[in-house]
Amino acid sequence: MTIRVYVQSEYLSDVQFVEVDDDATLHDLNGAALELLPAGTDVSELSLSIEDDQYDDEEADRPEVTHVRDLKKGHGIRIHLHRCKHVEVYVRFANETVHRKFRPATTVGRVRNWAGRKLGMEPGDIAEHVLQVAGTTEQPDVDVHIGTLARCPQCSLTFDLVPAHRING
Structure with a gap:
C-alpha cells in the first residue's frame, strides 16, 4: 500500500508530496523527499523532521520509528527537510517575549498555542x-x-502575537 507524504522545506515554495510504500524505511522516505528539491541543492546538511514531533532529541522514552507506517496519524504524514535541526523562536506580546527551540517541522499553530499558554x-x-x-x-x-x-544559518524566527482579523456581518 502506498502512502502520500507531504513535504515542506526551506527550499520549496509550497507543500509538495511524494508517495512511498508503507513498508519503506525512513531512509527511503528521506531519499524520495530529497528528489523533490530543486536541482543543484546541497543536501549534505539537510535533516528530516516529522511534523509536530513532541519529542526532544535526547528523550529516552522516544518511541523507535523506523518505517513510514510508524508515522501514520489521522491527518496524514507531514515532514520537513531543513539545514537547521532546531529553530529558535521568539514570540512577542504586550511587552513580553517568550522563546524556545522547535524542530523545523513544528507548525505555526503549535507555536501559537505554546506561546499563548506560556x-x-x-x-x-x-x-x-x-x-x-x-x-x-x-x-x-x-x-x-x-x-x-527560517533560513540557515540564523535558524531563528521572531513573531508578534496579534489579534486575528474579525469580520462582522
Whole structure:
C-alpha cells in the first residue's frame, strides 16, 4: 500500500508530496523527499523532521520509528527537510517575549498555542490571535512549518502575537 507524504522545506515554495510504500524505511522516505528539491541543492546538511514531533532529541522514552507506517496519524504524514535541526523562536506580546527551540517541522499553530499558554492566556484568547512574522504583515497559516520561514544559518524566527482579523456581518 502506498502512502502520500507531504513535504515542506526551506527550499520549496509550497507543500509538495511524494508517495512511498508503507513498508519503506525512513531512509527511503528521506531519499524520495530529497528528489523533490530543486536541482543543484546541497543536501549534505539537510535533516528530516516529522511534523509536530513532541519529542526532544535526547528523550529516552522516544518511541523507535523506523518505517513510514510508524508515522501514520489521522491527518496524514507531514515532514520537513531543513539545514537547521532546531529553530529558535521568539514570540512577542504586550511587552513580553517568550522563546524556545522547535524542530523545523513544528507548525505555526503549535507555536501559537505554546506561546499563548506560556504568556498565561486562556485557550479562547489564544484562538483569537495569530502569529505575524515580526517586521512584516505576513501571518502564516497554522499548518505552515516554521522551517519554511527560517533560513540557515540564523535558524531563528521572531513573531508578534496579534489579534486575528474579525469580520462582522
